[in-house]
Amino acid sequence: MEFQSFLIKYAEIGVKGKNRYIFEDKLVSQIVRALRQVDGEFEVWKTSGRIYVDAKSEYDFDEVIDALKHVFGIVGICPLLQIEDQGFEDLCRKVVSYIDKRYPDKKMTFKVVARRARKNYPVDSNYINAKLGEAILMAFPEIRVNVHNPDIYVNVEIREQINIYTEVIPGPGGMPLGTNGKAMLLLSGGIDSPVAGYMISKRGVSLDAVYFHAPPYTSDRAKQKVVDLARQVSRYSGPIHLHVVNFTDIQLYIYEQCPHDELTIIMRRYMMKIAEHLAKENGCLALITGESIGQVASQTMQSLTVTNEVCTIPVMRPVIAFDKQDIVDIAEKIGTYETSIQPYEDCCTIFVAKHPVTKPNLNVIRGSELKLQEKIDELMEAALSSIETICIE
Ligand code: ATP
Ligand code: MG
Numbered sequence: 183m184e185f186q187s188f189l190i191k192y193a194e195i196g197v198k199g200k201n202r203y204i205f206e207d208k209l210v211s212q213i214v215r216a217l218r219q220v221d222g223e224f225e226v227w228k229t230s231g232r233i234y235v236d237a238k239s240e241y242d243f244d245e246v247i248d249a250l251k252h253v254f255g256i257v258g259i260c261p262l263l264q265i266e267d268q269g270f271e272d273l274c275r276k277v278v279s280y281i282d283k284r285y286p287d288k289k290m291t292f293k294v295v296a297r298r299a300r301k302n303y304p305v306d307s308n309y310i311n312a313k314l315g316e317a318i319l320m321a322f323p324e325i326r327v328n329v330h331n332p333d334i335y336v337n338v339e340i341r342e343q344i345n346i347y348t349e350v351i352p353g354p355g356g357m358p359l360g361t362n363g364k365a366m367l368l369l370s371g372g373i374d375s376p377v378a379g380y381m382i383s384k385r386g387v388s389l390d391a392v393y394f395h396a397p398p399y400t401s402d403r404a405k406q407k408v409v410d411l412a413r414q415v416s417r418y419s420g421p422i423h424l425h426v427v428n429f430t431d432i433q434l435y436i437y438e439q440c441p442h443d444e445l446t447i448i449m450r451r452y453m454m455k456i457a458e459h460l461a462k463e464n465g466c467l468a469l470i471t472g473e474s475i476g477q478v479a480s481q482t483m484q485s486l487t488v489t490n491e492v493c494t495i496p497v498m499r500p501v502i503a504f505d506k507q508d509i510v511d512i513a514e515k516i517g518t519y520e521t522s523i524q525p526y527e528d529c530c531t532i533f534v535a536k537h538p539v540t541k542p543n544l545n546v547i548r549g550s551e552l553k554l555q556e557k558i559d560e561l562m563e564a565a566l567s568s569i570e571t572i573c574i575e
Pocket of ligand 1: 373374
């Protein structure tokens with residue numbers, strides 16, 4: 183069965199008062215962007231609290247639904263039968279024929295839900311519910327009504343045209359991209375950070391990303407894995423500028439100068455400093471990490487506090503209270519899991535101590551960092567001036 187149109191349902195953005203049109207316009211432009219990746223021509227338009235996608239050519243149904251499922255702000259996608267108002271009898275006939283085609287085996291219960299948005303339609307919604315229900319029962323004796331828990335709702339909206347739909351395919355929810363500024367994601371090759379980026383982006387935040395690369399200790403394949411992850415996240419978040427920082431010399435210098443059990447924590451403080459610098463340079467208002475309390479030594483409450491201390495902009499840690507399995511579930515849903523578990527080395531694990539501190543003391547760490555005074559500024563500058571930026575569309 184071919185649908186010419188889709189009704190797009192959105193929730194939260196409906197309640198933003200005077201700003202509402204801004205949110206709706208962003209959602210429309212994000213839908214347009216998503217559909218550009220699909221074969222076919224589409225028109226996306228809005229009218230009084232409704233957004234429609236009209237197909238203007240042949241298209242692949244599954245491709246369109248898949249594209250729309252990646253657009254934040256959409257809560258439901260309803261394949262739509264749109265008809266002209268040619269009287270109530272005609273409406274009944276067309277709904278019956280629609281059900282016949284859409285549900286060939288008819289093993290189901292239903293309920294009609296009519297809404298009369300155009301008040302000059304000659305019959306009211308109660309009448310439509312009752313009479314259309316009757317017409318369906320007469321046409322298909324095997325179908326039953328169930329007003330409390332039907333298998334399908336036959337939705338009928340009387341507007342200038344009449345919208346009929348029985349399916350609401352869930353969208354990702356959230357808020358349209360571009361409604362909440364931009365943040366810098368610290369993207370490693372692991373499971374957690376892509377999920378963290380997805381979660382913040384879901385609230386309408388665009389993303390830039392930074393990856394700390396340590397060649398030759400980390401390979402080109404490890405870097406490619408991060409590029410692949412950024413691409414997967416960008417299907418939701420829109421284009422990402424991925425900044426690849428060569429972190430090797432800084433890491434080696436810390437390794438030479440500082441106690442090895444403090445290496446990870448000191449290294450993480452320098453990562454955050456560089457990420458914050460890049461964030462400010464690129465108009466990002468916050469950092470995002472995939473940290474989760476207690477997951478590893480560098481993520482105890484004490485470690486997180488010491489790491490956080492170098493930052494002056496907010497650090498968002500959306501998976502902070504998640505169990506690993508909860509994070510894995512999201513990674514699987516958004517399609518990053520398979521890439522994340524590919525076995526490539528990470529710069530955090532290369533020089534890792536056997537017994538890293540789990541309760542670092544800020545003053546002790548600062549004391550150790552004094553041993554870096556001679557060369558660290560120079561090395562930071564070198565790292566910042568040799569960044570490779572990859573544009574991921
Ligand atoms: P992930 O699964 O995201 O790699 P993790 O459980 O391995 O996280 P860590 O290695 O301690 O945890 O890293 C914590 C967070 O620090 C990551 O979620 C990520 O945001 C950031 N991070 C770690 N390594 C890098 C890296 N090489 N480049 C960029 N960010 C990194
Ligand atoms: Mg990691």
